Amino acid sequence: xxxxxxxxxxxxxxxxxxxxxxxxxxxxxxxxxxxxxxxxxxxxxxxxxxxxxxxxxxxxxxxxxxxxxxxxxxxxxxxxxxxxxxxxxxxxxxxxxxxxxxxxxxxxxxxxxxxxxxxxxxxxxxxxxxxxxxxxxxxx
Amino acid sequence: xxxxxxxxxxxxxxxxxxxxxxxxxxxxxxxxxxxxxxxxxxxxxxxxxxxxxxxxxxxxxxxxxxxxxxxxxxxxxxxxxxxxxxxxxxxxxxxxxxxxxxxxxxxxxxxxxxxxxxxxxxxxxxxxxxxxxxxxxxxx
Amino acid sequence: xxxxxxxxxxxxxxxxxxxxxxxxxxxxxxxxxxxxxxxxxxxxxxxxxxxxxxxxxxxxxxxxxxxxxxxxxxxxxxxxxxxxxxxxxxxxxxxxxxxxxxxxxxxxxxxxxxxxxxxxxxxxxxxxxxxxxxxxxxxx
Numbered sequence: 001x002x003x004x005x006x007x008x009x010x011x012x013x014x015x016x017x018x019x020x021x022x023x024x025x026x027x028x029x030x031x032x033x034x035x036x037x038x039x040x041x042x043x044x045x046x047x048x049x050x051x052x053x054x055x056x057x058x059x060x061x062x063x064x065x066x067x068x069x070x071x072x073x074x075x076x077x078x079x080x081x082x083x084x085x086x087x088x089x090x091x092x093x094x095x096x097x098x099x100x101x102x103x104x105x106x107x108x109x110x111x112x113x114x115x116x117x118x119x120x121x122x123x124x125x126x127x128x129x130x131x132x133x134x135x136x137x138x139x140x
Numbered sequence: 141x142x143x144x145x146x147x148x149x150x151x152x153x154x155x156x157x158x159x160x161x162x163x164x165x166x167x168x169x170x171x172x173x174x175x176x177x178x179x180x181x182x183x184x185x186x187x188x189x190x191x192x193x194x195x196x197x198x199x200x201x202x203x204x205x206x207x208x209x210x211x212x213x214x215x216x217x218x219x220x221x222x223x224x225x226x227x228x229x230x231x232x233x234x235x236x237x238x239x240x241x242x243x244x245x246x247x248x249x250x251x252x253x254x255x256x257x258x259x260x261x262x263x264x265x266x267x268x269x270x271x272x273x274x275x276x277x278x279x280x
Numbered sequence: 281x282x283x284x285x286x287x288x289x290x291x292x293x294x295x296x297x298x299x300x301x302x303x304x305x306x307x308x309x310x311x312x313x314x315x316x317x318x319x320x321x322x323x324x325x326x327x328x329x330x331x332x333x334x335x336x337x338x339x340x341x342x343x344x345x346x347x348x349x350x351x352x353x354x355x356x357x358x359x360x361x362x363x364x365x366x367x368x369x370x371x372x373x374x375x376x377x378x379x380x381x382x383x384x385x386x387x388x389x390x391x392x393x394x395x396x397x398x399x400x401x402x403x404x405x406x407x408x409x410x411x412x413x414x415x416x417x418x419x420x
Contacts, residue, residue: 031414032314032380034172034242038251040188047373048320052352052359056366057373060345065200072192079192086196093187093197093235095373097254100172100240100380102314102412109410111318114377130249132242134171134275135414174312174382178391180328205340212332219332226336233327233337233375237394240312240380270389272382274311274415 001130006123010062012054015044015116015129019101022131023108031135033108036098038130041088041122043095049115057119065090088121095119103135141270146263150202152194153258155184155269156250159241162271163248171275173248176238178270181228181262183235189255197259205230228261235259243275281410286403290342292334293398295324295409296390299381302411303388311415313388316378318410321368321402323375329395337399345370368401375399383415 002022004013015035023033035044047053071086072078101116102109110116118129142162144153155175163173175184187193211226212218241256242249250256258269282302284293295315303313315324327333351366352358381396382389390396398409 032412034240036242036249038249038254040186040251040253045373046320046377047369050353050359050361052355052361053366053369055358056351056353057370060370064204064344071196073190073196075192078195079190081190081192086193089187089193090197090200093185096236096239096376097186098239098241099376099378100314101378102316102410104412109316109318111320111408113320114318128251130242132172132244174380176382176389178389178394180326180391180393204344211336213330213336215332218335219330221330221332226333229327229333230337230340233325236376236379237326238379238381268391270382272312272384 001128004118004127004129006120006125009123010058011120011123013118014049015118019116020108023103023133024106026133027137028103028133028135029106029138031103031133032100033103033131033133034100035116036130037118038128041085041092042127043092043097043119044099045095045117046114047117048113061091083122085122091121103133141268144258144267144269146260146265146267149263150198151260151263154189155256155258159256160248163243163273164246166273167277168243168273168275169246169278171243171273172240173243173271173273174238174240175256176270177258178268181225181232182267183232183237183259184239185235185257186254187257188253201231223262225262231261243273281408284398284407284409286400286405286407289403290338291400291403294329295396295398299396300388303383303413304386306413307417308383308413308415309386309418311383311413312380313383313411313413314378314380315396316410317398318408321365321372322407323372323377323399324379325375325397326394327397328393341371363402365402371401383413
């Protein structure tokens with residue numbers, strides 16, 4: 001289990017090095033690694049780690065899944081949650097909380113521009129990310 | 141294979157207990173479980189099982205991927221499908237039809253607020269969900 | 281690694297036969313197959329392969345994630361990328377670049393209407409798709 005601390009309500013965190021080092025230390029030569037957020041208001045996805053693009057991702061989501069429209073989850077008449085985070089749940093639902101990547105030659109398989117990104121949608125928080133490598137080890 | 145019956149066109153079904161019991165009975169101690177819908181108008185996702193939030197998920201999708209705009213898939217001039225379910229296919233495409241979760245200590249790894257949810261977008265129907273647990277068993 | 285050539289900026293490619301033949305030739309009888317695009321402007325998803333519906337998927341994305349609004353990733357003041365492909369990255373982010381399917385009886389498990397589809401969002405390009413089958417083989 002890895003703890004990831006976030007400082008903003010909406011924040012993108014680059015998990016690539018952490019995943020890569022986990023896979024190398026796991027001893028798995030061929031197999032897969034699963035990266036799972038144990039929450040319902042964050043997400044895991046793959047894309048390019050570029051400051052301008054990260055801004056665009058946040059701006060797109062702010063528009064597509066607005067924070068400030070009416071949601072029952074934010075309404076005391078319907079819900080006992082007082083975090084006003086229905087938008088965070090919806091973004092998590094649309095992006096997904098878990099993904100699997102391939103392992104080959106003892107390393108995670110990622111394209112040149114691919115990074116593993118955790119999206120925080122209801123921070124600041126301490127998030128638990130669980131990593132699991134499965135497959136074939138070789139030793140001699 | 142598990143059959144899940146739905147009663148409404150749009151319906152959310154909680155599969156968490158079903159997945160948990162399947163994993164426990166599988167004998168897998170460490171590994172992963174895959175939950176796959178075998179359809180193109182339903183989806184599988186993880187989020188919180190709260191009535192107000194489930195309403196918000198349905199309302200968000202009704203707005204983001206409208207049932208009642210023009211689609212070629214619903215137009216007899218272009219398609220021989222008469223179910224008027226292009227929106228159902230699009231929702232399934234955006235949410236995904238399959239996911240994998242980790243297994244540890246013989247149980248599926250889920251965070252405190254996480255439920256495994258099947259989304260029906262073109263019911264009522266009988267849906268086929270295939271579960272598969274893979275990994276390491278221990279016996280003595 | 282499989283190379284998939286695309287001819288249009290936005291194009292959908294049916295990978296089902298390719299995945300099916302890979303699984304059959306892998307020798308895996310029970311397990312899973314992972315299908316991963318190694319890029320950040322394409323996606324992998326499951327849905328029905330019908331011409332009218334494929335048109336609807338492209339039209340939906342053209343509307344939901346517009347190519348022609350302002351993005352920092354497309355602005356030379358913020359980004360050194362001159363492909364004007366922020367929309368392609370966002371579509372890839374929302375749909376996902378990788379998925380896993382079950383293998384049973386030596387074949388990939390797909391429902392009657394399910395196809396494995398690669399979405400090109402920034403072609404024409406040569407795309408690298410990596411396939412990996414893991415699981416149990418039987419021989420005699």
